[in-house]
Amino acid sequence: MVTMTNKVYYLTEFKVNDPEWYIVNDGVMGGLSESQIVTEEDKAIFSGNVSLKNNGGFASVRMPIKEQLPSNFNKVIIRLKGDGKQYQFRLRKENDFDGLAYDYGFSTPKGQWEKIEIPLSEVVGTFRGRKFPDKTGVSSDEIQQIGILIADKQEGSFQLELDYIALSE
Numbered sequence: 017m018v019t020m021t022n023k024v025y026y027l028t029e030f031k032v033n034d035p036e037w038y039i040v041n042d043g044v045m046g047g048l049s050e051s052q053i054v055t056e057e058d059k060a061i062f063s064g065n066v067s068l069k070n071n072g073g074f075a076s077v078r079m080p081i082k083e084q085l086p087s088n089f090n091k092v093i094i095r096l097k098g099d100g101k102q103y104q105f106r107l108r109k110e111n112d113f114d115g116l117a118y119d120y121g122f123s124t125p126k127g128q129w130e131k132i133e134i135p136l137s138e139v140v141g142t143f144r145g146r147k148f149p150d151k152t153g154v155s156s157d158e159i160q161q162i163g164i165l166i167a168d169k170q171e172g173s174f175q176l177e178l179d180y181i182a183l184s185e
Contacts, residue, residue: 025089025183027081027162030055040076040113040163047072051174062164063175075174078163080111087157089183092134097177098124101170105134107154108161116141118154119165124176133184156183 034055041049041064049072051064064075094105100123107118118139122132141151145167162181166174 023185024093025085025156026180027183028060028079028178028181030058030060030178030180032057034060037077037079040078042067042072042074045072046070047074049073049075051075051077053077058179060178061175062178063173065173066166066171068169068171073169073171074165074167076106076163076165078106078161080161081159085156085159085183087155089156089185090136091184092120092136092162093180093182093184094132094134095129095179096124096132097129097179098126099175100124100126101166101174102168103176104165104167105132105139106161106163106165107136107139107159108163109154109158111160116143116148116151117163118142118151129179 032055037053039051041051048067048069049065054061062077066073066075102121102123104119104121119142120134120139136156137153139154141148
């Protein structure tokens, strides 16, 4: 659900056991990574274990955007508390399971709340780990799906707390 407040669209309204979010791990290609997202009142915790066994190495969570978004926003703001690892925020222009995603990588300091600002003009197209530098930028009205991914051979446990994900001018 999308909520607007003072030129900000909140794309997330975390509720207890929110069914909107779903997991996509490397098991789709034989990997053994595991993850979960637990939604509580006003926040979500994305956690698990990344395994490199069986050519694995990623865990992700996604949420479809069911409403048409306005076109006047130029960045995504995420308030989160990380674990010192690197993540990717991912957008899709379609609600398909597979296909081109638009990524923006970010690092997290361990145990500190922070706001990450992601210019929509700087997201880069990727498909199954391959970057397409000629495919950059997304208009806010094209967003059909959002998500978070941990990959890049970061083996071991991870935890990312999410307070909100929003669009802003």
